[in-house]
Every structure is written in structure tokens, then in C-alpha cells.
Amino acid sequence: MTTETVPATTAPATPKRGWVAWIRENLFNTWYNGLLTLILGGLTVAALWFAVRAVAGFDLTIIKTNLRLFMIGKFPASQLWRPWVSGALLAHAVGLGSGLVHSATRERAQKAGLPYIPSTVSDILSRFWPVMVLVVVILLLTETITPTIMVILVAGAGAGGSYLGRWLPSRLWGWVAVVALVIGGYMAMSAFGGVGWDAWGGLHLNLFLAVAGIAFAFPLGMLLALGRRSSLPVVRAMSVTYIEVVRGVPLIAILLFGAFAIGFLLPEGVRPSQVTRMLIAITAFEAAYIAEVIRGGLQAVPPGQTEASQALGLPPWKTMRLVVLPQALRATIPPMVGQFISLYKDTTLVAILGLTELLEASFIVNSQPGFLGKGLFLVTLAFAGLVFWVGSYTMSREARRLEKRLGVGER
Amino acid sequence: MTAAPDVATRTPFWRDLRTLRVAAQLLAVVVVGSVIYYLWSNLMGNLRAAGLSTNFSFLTQPLGVDIAGSGAGPGTPIWRGLLVGVKNTFALVIVGIPILTVIGTLVGIGRLSTNWLVIRICTIYVELFRNLPPLLIIFFFFNAVVLRLPLLENSSNPMGLLVVNNRFIAVTGFTAQPGLGAYWVIMGVTLLISIWIWIQRTRRWERTGRPHQRVLWSGGLLGAVGLIAFLLLGGPIALSVPVLDGRALAGGFRGLGSYFAVLVALVLYTASHVAEIVRGSILAVPRGQTEAANALALSPFQRLRHILLPQAMRIAIPPTISQFLNFTKNTSLAIAIGYAEITRITFQTIGNAQPAPQLVALLMLCYLVFSLTISVVVNLLNRRLQYVTQ
Numbered sequence: 001m002t003t004e005t006v007p008a009t010t011a012p013a014t015p016k017r018g019w020v021a022w023i024r025e026n027l028f029n030t031w032y033n034g035l036l037t038l039i040l041g042g043l044t045v046a047a048l049w050f051a052v053r054a055v056a057g058f059d060l061t062i063i064k065t066n067l068r069l070f071m072i073g074k075f076p077a078s079q080l081w082r083p084w085v086s087g088a089l090l091a092h093a094v095g096l097g098s099g100l101v102h103s104a105t106r107e108r109a110q111k112a113g114l115p116y117i118p119s120t121v122s123d124i125l126s127r128f129w130p131v132m133v134l135v136v137v138i139l140l141l142t143e144t145i146t147p148t149i150m151v152i153l154v155a156g157a158g159a160g161g162s163y164l165g166r167w168l169p170s171r172l173w174g175w176v177a178v179v180a181l182v183i184g185g186y187m188a189m190s191a192f193g194g195v196g197w198d199a200w201g202g203l204h205l206n207l208f209l210a211v212a213g214i215a216f217a218f219p220l221g222m223l224l225a226l227g228r229r230s231s232l233p234v235v236r237a238m239s240v241t242y243i244e245v246v247r248g249v250p251l252i253a254i255l256l257f258g259a260f261a262i263g264f265l266l267p268e269g270v271r272p273s274q275v276t277r278m279l280i281a282i283t284a285f286e287a288a289y290i291a292e293v294i295r296g297g298l299q300a301v302p303p304g305q306t307e308a309s310q311a312l313g314l315p316p317w318k319t320m321r322l323v324v325l326p327q328a329l330r331a332t333i334p335p336m337v338g339q340f341i342s343l344y345k346d347t348t349l350v351a352i353l354g355l356t357e358l359l360e361a362s363f364i365v366n367s368q369p370g371f372l373g374k375g376l377f378l379v380t381l382a383f384a385g386l387v388f389w390v391g392s393y394t395m396s397r398e399a400r401r402l403e404k405r406l407g408v409g410e411r
Numbered sequence: 412m413t414a415a416p417d418v419a420t421r422t423p424f425w426r427d428l429r430t431l432r433v434a435a436q437l438l439a440v441v442v443v444g445s446v447i448y449y450l451w452s453n454l455m456g457n458l459r460a461a462g463l464s465t466n467f468s469f470l471t472q473p474l475g476v477d478i479a480g481s482g483a484g485p486g487t488p489i490w491r492g493l494l495v496g497v498k499n500t501f502a503l504v505i506v507g508i509p510i511l512t513v514i515g516t517l518v519g520i521g522r523l524s525t526n527w528l529v530i531r532i533c534t535i536y537v538e539l540f541r542n543l544p545p546l547l548i549i550f551f552f553f554n555a556v557v558l559r560l561p562l563l564e565n566s567s568n569p570m571g572l573l574v575v576n577n578r579f580i581a582v583t584g585f586t587a588q589p590g591l592g593a594y595w596v597i598m599g600v601t602l603l604i605s606i607w608i609w610i611q612r613t614r615r616w617e618r619t620g621r622p623h624q625r626v627l628w629s630g631g632l633l634g635a636v637g638l639i640a641f642l643l644l645g646g647p648i649a650l651s652v653p654v655l656d657g658r659a660l661a662g663g664f665r666g667l668g669s670y671f672a673v674l675v676a677l678v679l680y681t682a683s684h685v686a687e688i689v690r691g692s693i694l695a696v697p698r699g700q701t702e703a704a705n706a707l708a709l710s711p712f713q714r715l716r717h718i719l720l721p722q723a724m725r726i727a728i729p730p731t732i733s734q735f736l737n738f739t740k741n742t743s744l745a746i747a748i749g750y751a752e753i754t755r756i757t758f759q760t761i762g763n764a765q766p767a768p769q770l771v772a773l774l775m776l777c778y779l780v781f782s783l784t785i786s787v788v789v790n791l792l793n794r795r796l797q798y799v800t801q
Contacts, residue, residue, distance in 0.1 A: 026527035033526045040528050234436040238443060248782040249775045250740035252754055256774070260767035264457040265450040345544040352546075352747050359547055363554075377554040385547050392542035 058379045064141050066365045070383070071138075073201015073356050079194060083204065084150045086188040091158035093181035099165015100174045106166075127398065134390040198273040201356040203387060205275070206347040209357075213282040213347075214290070214340055220283065221290025226320070228295055239291070246288035251346050254285045259353045278350045286343060293335045297328035330406060337399035341392050348388070358384050454768060463766040467773075475763040478751045489760055496753035497777055502670070503742045503752065504781070507678050508735055514682040515734075519689025520715065533686070540683035546744050548680050553672035553748040560668065566655050574653045574660065580671055581653035584664040590644035601636040605629035669750035673742065681738045685731055692727035693719055732789045739781050753777050 028034040068075070072083050102118065109116035125132070139148050168174045190196045200208060227239030246254070258281025263271055272280070301324050309323040351360035362384035366376055424430050458465045474492040475485050483495045521533035540548065558577050561567050566576035574581040609629045616623035641647065654661050696719055704714040743754040757774045761767045 026525070029525055033524075033529075036526055037528050040532060044528070044532065232432055232436050232439070235439050238439065245775070245779065248736075248779040250743040250754070250778060252743045252746060253771065253774050253778060256754070256758065256761070256767075257771045260761050261771050264454050264461075264768050267453055268457070268460070341542075345542075348544040348546045349744070352744075359544065359550070363550065375559065377550070381547060381551050381555060385543055385551070388544050388547065389539070389542045393538060396542065 054378070055382075058382070059374075059376065060141060060379070062365055062368075062371050062376050062379060063383050064143060065370075066361070066368075067138070067141055069202060069356075069361050069365065070358055070387075071202045072204045073361065074199070075195060075201070082189050082194050084154065086185045087150075087154045088157040089181050089185040089188055091154045092161040093178045093185065095158040095161025095163075096165040096168075096174060096181065097161075097178050099162040100168070100171050100178070101165075102162075103166050103168070104171060127401070128394060130390045130394050134387065137386070197279075198275050200275065202361055203358045205350075205355065205357045206344065209275075209279060209282060209347040209350065210340060210344040212279060213286050213343055214336075216279070216283040217286035217290050220287035222294055224287060224291035225294035225298060228291065229298055243288045243291050246285055247292070251282075251285050252349055252352060254281045255349055255353055257281060258284075274353065274355060278353065278355065282343070282347075286339070289339055290336070293332050293339055294328065296335065297330075297332035298324065300331045301327045333406060334399045334403040337395055337402065341395045341399070344395070345388060345392060358387060458766060458768070463764075464769075465766075467769055469765050469769070472765070474756075474760065476759050478756065489765065492756050492760070493753065493773065493777075496751060496756035499670075499750065500739075500742050500752040500754075500777075500781070503674055503677070503745070504739050504785075507674055507681075507738055507742075511678045511682040511685060511734075511738060512731070514678065515685025515731075516689050518682065518686035519693070522686065522690045523693055525711075537683045537686050540680050541687070543680070545677060545680045545741050546747060548676040549673055549744055549748060552676045553669060557668040557672045568655070572652060574655050577668055579660075579665050579667050581655075581660055581665040583653065584651045585648050586651040588645075588647050588649050590647040594640055594644055594647040597640045598633075598637060601633055605632045608632065667750065669745065669748050672748060673745040673750050677738055677741050677744070681734055681741070684734050684737070688727050688730045688734065689723065692723035695726050696722045728789070728793045732786055732793070735785055735789065736782050739785060740778060743778075 027037045063070070075083065106116050106118070135151060139151060142148065165174055188194070189200075197205075197208060224239045224243055227235045228243060230236050230239070255278060258277040259274065262277050262280060266272075305323050305327065306319055309319040314322065347357060348359040350357055351363070354360075356364070362380035363377075365371060365380055366374075455465055463469075470490040470493075471488050473485060474483065474487045474489050476492075477484050478487075478492060478495050483492050518533045518536060521529045522537065524530055524533075560575055560577040563576045563578050566574050568574055572583045606629070609625045612623040612625040612628055615621065616625075653665065700718050700722065701714065704718040709718065742752055745752045746755040746758055749755065753774060757770050761770055
């Protein structure tokens with residue numbers, strides 16, 4: 001058998017054409033496309049004109065005076081150092097985590113003898129520019145210099161964590177440090193005379209509910225997914241019933257249950273706060289969706305893997321833990337990010353039950369004495385929308401990127 | 412090689428897989444059952460302690476609130492109020508799903524257009540709406556659009572066909588005239604005949620290969636009979652133009668402003684998801700199909716209509732069903748702006764000191780029925796459309 005090496009060819013050189021040719025090809029290639037271009041072009045220009053005029057006419061005072069309410073709710077002014085310390089600790093944790101992932105990937109690539117291309121600063125910029133733009137916009141709306149300094153310090157803590165994570169000799173201890181930092185971030189907010197989550201608000205509450213909801217729902221969802229794939233009919237029936245009932249009703253129904261009915265199910269005297277009840281409801285809701293995500297991952301593992309490990313004499317739980325789950329969970333990362341995005345957007349629903357998260361905050365500021373009846377809803381909703389949009393858009397792009405890199409569905 | 416196990420040594424029962432399976436299931440039932448029993452006994456105790464009803468007899472008590480635009484007032488029994496809520500939810504679903512399917516399909520195709528501007532506009536629309544919380548979009552359309560419409564006293568009346576103000580929007584509708592019953596009968600019979608002709612033309616085309624022209628035959632018959640019968644019966648259906656007389660509205664179809672806000676917001680939100688599904692499904696049709704269509708010299712429209720869309724539709728249906736279900740569930744967000752759908756009425760009834768656990772259970776049951784109905788209907792359709800493969 002002879003192998004023939006195909007000489008590296010360069011793509012056929014495309015002749016450089018002027019913009020007239022480009023317009024003819026991309027806007028006026030047929031008569032109906034030309035017509036469409038003219039109509040839509042006119043509408044677009046008009047829409048842009050109105051949008052620019054509306055945005056230019058925005059009176060941003062309402063956002064400037066309420067920025068703190070939007071970000072962290074009604075946090076006591078004397079305790080403001082806490083969110084910053086917590087933010088720095090969490091940024092350090094995230095940085096450390098990404099550094100550890102980086103070093104693990106590098107090591108694996110070296111072992112396999114493959115080239116490892118670390119992501120460059122321009123990569124990071126092109127991936128996260130919306131978030132950076134948002135941070136700059138928010139900082140432009142602040143009235144003192146303190147937040148800018150603090151944001152730089154928090155970003156520094158993140159970058160430091162990432163650098164540390166790359167060169168840490170023991171990755172296990174690195175992950176222990178990540179967990180410790182996350183707990184520290186929570187303690188910095190609440191412990192020693194701080195403010196517990198019952199009094200949190202603003203964007204901070206949205207992020208907390210989304211992260212904690214996913215984190216608490218994950219183990220439950222895993223149990224439900226394994227239950228649904230179990231060979232025991234009773235266990236399977238119970239899992240399927242739970243998953244399908246929860247997936248058949250809207251989140252708001254479960255939140256109503258959390259707000260008004262959970263109290264009835266608990267013994268006398270046990271009455272969790274509203275935020276806790278919302279968290280319970282969100283966890284119960286998310287567990288069903290995460291179960292379906294994990295089930296999808298489990299189904300993506302070829303049955304040959306289970307059979308092979310049985311042939312090697314592994315007991316069922318070891319087959320699951322060492323062979324099936326690691327492969328299944330890899331495939332679940334992109335849909336899990338998707339689930340997180342939809343939960344992040346859905347945390348706005350707690351507004352209906354009276355919690356001052358970002359959307360509710362952007363709503364109630366319109367009834368403050370200075371702004372009542374001025375019709376500034378468009379301004380405040382645009383601000384809240386920008387914040388949600390940036391987070392969701394960036395994460396969905398990351399999910400798509402991960403999907404490509406993990407090669408889900410391609411192997 | 413190990414020796415064959417001694418036949419005499421039987422597996423002890425605690426290691427017998429059959430026993431273990433039964434034991435594990437018994438354990439699961441006992442654990443779940445005792446948790447449920449514990450919660451149930453708490454529930455009953457707490458309801459009694461709070462002096463609330465422990466069954467569903469409260470449903471005959473008065474509602475206590477007024478439901479705008481429905482005729483249900485404070486004296487209406489609760490169950491009637493809940494039914495009004497179901498009807499209002501249904502009004503959102505039945506109008507919303509067809510519209511969002513059309514918009515989603517058009518935008519999804521638009522993202523694959525050859526026109527640069529069309530691609531850009533569709534992409535911006537999809538990325539904008541997909542990444543915003545639906546509740547925020549509803550707030551936007553209600554607070555920044557509907558509430559800014561003119562007051563009832565100076566409603567705007569564009570072209571005489573609409574009445575627009577910040578309370579409601581009335582569009583031109585139809586009213587029955589004498590002879591409508593006969594007209595329905597005639598049209599029903601004609602419809603059956605034209606379906607029969609359609610099938611006959613299709614069979615003939617399959618047999619002989621001559622052009623079927625079934626749209627011309629069936630549609631032509633339907634149109635011709637419809638027109639002649641309409642004229643002979645002296646116009647059994649008339650346009651009904653909404654007219655505002657002082658504060659009272661006569662004629663037309665009227666929808667509350669909050670209804671349109673929720674409808675537009677959720678249709679745009681869900682259509683952006685459907686557009687992504689449609690685009691993905693068209694891209695998932697093998698490239699050879701496009702190339703073959705080009706080789707047969709089909710026009711771009713023919714290629715889309717006869718080659719790409721029929722195949723893409725089969726891929727798109729299951730995820731689109733789940734978007735329809737999401738739309739149905741998201742109508743519950745109308746609670747935030749006070750549109751009286753089922754969730755809103757449940758919420759208000761709970762606020763009137765009625766027992767929350769039963770009401771929330773009823774609410775969940777309603778949505779389960781909605782979800783099940785939609786998925787059964789669309790799944791039946793799906794089964795008909797899928798290829799039968801060996």
C-alpha cells in the first residue's frame with residue numbers, strides 16, 4: 001500500500017474586487033433581492049434613526065442614582081466593603097479554576113505529544129468583549145472613583161488566580177483552594193455581622209439564585225437521571241413522574257408553590273425566608289431539567305463501554321463512576337451552560353413574588369419621588385436588558401465554542 | 412481458567428440479584444412514601460390550624476375580584492373564575508403558536524438568504540430576543556408601548572379599521588347576517604368535495620405522471636362555490652368595524668392591551684428560538700440535496716419548497732414542539748402585568764385567603780393538560796410526516 005502525500009495547497013486566490021462588485025453580489029444579485037434590500041434598507045435606516053435618537057435622549061440620572069440598588073439591592077452602606085471582598089475572592093477562585101483547567105489540558109496535550117496552543121490575550125478579548133464593554137459602561141455611570149479602583153483590584157485578583165493556577169504544582173490542592181475561596185466569598189458577604197442571602201438583591205441576587213440553583217440541583221438531577229435509566233421499574237416510574245410533571249408546568253407555578261405552599265408542608269414553626277423558599281423551588285424545578293441533560297449525556301455513551309467494563313469485572317457502581325459518568329458528563333457541559341443561561345434569565349421571575357432582583361429594581365425605581373410619572377421605563381428596562389443580554393449572549397457563545405472543542409456529537 | 416462453581420453451593424439470598432432488586436425497590440418506596448406521608452400530615456395539620464379548607468369545597472365560594480373584560484365579578488364562584496383564566500391562557504396559545512411558527516420559519520430561512528442585509532437583520536433579531544429574559548420583553552411591550560398609547564378618551568382610529576388606546580385594541584372583525592347557517596352547510600359540503608378531488612388528482616398524478624394541478628382544481632371549486640353562494644345568500648358575513656361611542660365600543664374584536672403586550676412579547680421571544688431550529692434543520696439537510704436540486708435547474712424557491720423544507724421539517728418538528736410547550740408555559744408570565752390568565756387568577760385567589768396548596772395543584776394540573784394536549788397533537792402530526800424506514 002502506498003501512501004501518497006498530497007502537497008499542501010493554498011486556497012485558490014480570490015481576485016480582489018471592489019465594493020461595487022460586493023454590493024452587486026450580496027445585495028442586488030436578483031431582482032427580488034434588490035427590492036428586498038431597498039425596502040429593508042429603508043426600514044433599517046428609519047429604525048436606526050429612531051433608536052439612536054431615543055438612546056441619545058436617555059436621561060441617565062435615574063440609573064446613576066440607583067446603580068447600587070441595581071447591582072446589590074438594598075445593601076447597608078456601611079457594609080459595602082463586603083461585596084468587593086467577596087467579589088475579589090470569587091474572581092480569584094474563577095481565575096484559579098481556569099488556570100487549573102489550563103494546566104491540566106497542557107499536561108494532557110504534552111503526554112499525547114500534541115501541540116498545545118494557549119489562549120492569547122486577543123482570544124480572551126474576542127470572547128469576552130461584551131462583558132468588558134458592559135463593565136466599562138457601568139463604571140462610566142458611577143459617580144466616584146472607588147468602584148473603578150475596586151473593579152481593577154477584583155480583575156487583578158482574577159488574573160492572579162489564573163497565573164497561580166497554571167503553575168501550581170498540585171492540582172488537587174488547587175481545587176481545594178477554589179472550594180475554600182468560594183466558601184470564603186460567601187462568608188465575606190454574610191458571616192460576622194454581614195448580610196445573609198435573605199436580604200440580598202439586584203443583579204447579585206440573580207447571579208446567586210442562578211449559581212446556587214444549578215449547584216444544588218445538580219446532585220438531585222444526577223440521581224433522577226440515574227433513576228430514570230435504572231432497571232428497577234418502581235425507581236424508574238418515580239423518576240419519570242417527577243421529571244415529567246415538573247417539566248410540564250411553568251417555573252412560575254413552582255415559584256407560587258414555593259411562596260405560598262411550602263410553608264404548609266413544613267412542621268409548625270419552620271418558616272424559611274422568601275429567598276430560601278425561592279431557592280428551594282428553583283432547585284426542585286432545575287433538578288428535572290438537569291436530569292434530562294444528564295440523561296442525554298448518558299445516552300451518548302455507547303453501550304459497548306458498559307459491556308466492556310462489565311467484561312473487565314467491574315461492579316455496576318464502578319462501571320458508572322469510572323467509565324460511564326466521566327464520558328457522559330463531558331457531553332453534558334454545553335447543554336448545561338444552556339440550562340444555566342435559561343435559569344439566569346428565569347431568575348427575573350422572583351420579581352413577581354416580591355424580591356428586588358435587577359428587573360424588579362429597574363421597575364420600582366420609576367416610582368421614586370423624583371422619577372414618578374416621567375415615563376423612564378424605557379431607560380431602566382434598557383439598562384437591565386443590556387446587563388441580562390450581555391451575560392446570556394457571552395455564555396451562549398462560550399457554550400457553542402465548548403461544543404466545538406469537545407467535539408460533542410462528532411465522535 | 413477457573414473451575415465451574417459447585418452446583419450445591421447456592422447463592423445466599425442476600426446476594427441473589429432478584430432479592431436485591433425487590434429489596435431496593437421496596438426501600439425506595441418506603442423512603443419516598445414516608446417523606447410524602449410526613450409532608451402530607453404536616454399539610455393537613457397546618458391547613459386545619461390556619462382554618463382553611465382541606466379539600467376542594469372552597470371552589471364554590473365567591474371569587475372576590477373582578478376579572479377585566481370577562482364578565483366575571485366578585486360574586487362569581489372560584490371555579491368559574493379559574494375557567495375564565497383557562498380560556499384567557501388558551502386565547503394566547505391559539506393565536507400565538509401559528510404566528511410564531513410563521514415568523515420563526517421566515518427568519519430562520521432569512522438567516523440563510525444570499526442577501527447580506529437580510530442575513531444581518533435576521534441575525535440581530537435572533538440574537539437580541541434569544542438572550543433577553545422573556546419577562547423583561549413583556550415589561551417592555553406593556554410599560555413602554557401599550558401604556559404609552561393614547562387614553563381611552565382620545566383613542567386613535569387609524570384608517571377607521573382599528574381602535575387603539577392604552578386599555579384595549581379593537582380590530583375589524585366579522586358579524587353574522589341571516590343565511591349564515593346555510594352558508595356554513597354549503598361550504599362544508601364543498602370542502603369535502605374539494606378534498607375528494609384533491610385526493611383523486613393526486614392519485615391520477617401518481618398513476619400517470621401528468622400534472623395534477625390539485626391546487627387549481629380544489630381551490631378553484633372552493634373559491635367559485637364560495638363566491639356564488641355568498642352572492643346568492645345576499646352576503647351572510649359582514650365586516651364589523653369597531654366604533655368607539657364615548658367610552659363604549661361597538662363592533663369588532665377587542666383585546667386588552669395587556670393581552671397584546673404578552674402576545675407580541677412572547678411571540679417574538681419564542682420565534683427567535685424557532686428561527687434557530689429552522690436554520691439548524693435546513694443546514695442539517697445533506698449538501699448533496701442542494702447540489703442535486705441545482706443540477707436539476709430548480710429555481711431557489713423551488714429548491715426550498717420541494718427539496719429543503721420538506722426534509723428540514725422532519726428534523727425541526729421535535730424541537731419545535733418543545734418551543735410550543737415553552738410558549739404555553741411562558742404565558743404564565745402574563746401574571747406580571749395583570750392579564751387575567753390562569754396563573755394570575757390563582758395568584759389573586761390565594762391572595763383572598765383561599766388555600767394555596769390545592770390552588771397551586773390545580774394550576775399545575777391545568778398546565779399539564781395543556782402540555783400533554785399539545786404534545787399529543789403535534790406528535791400525531793409528526794408520526795405522519797416521518798419517513799418510514801426499515
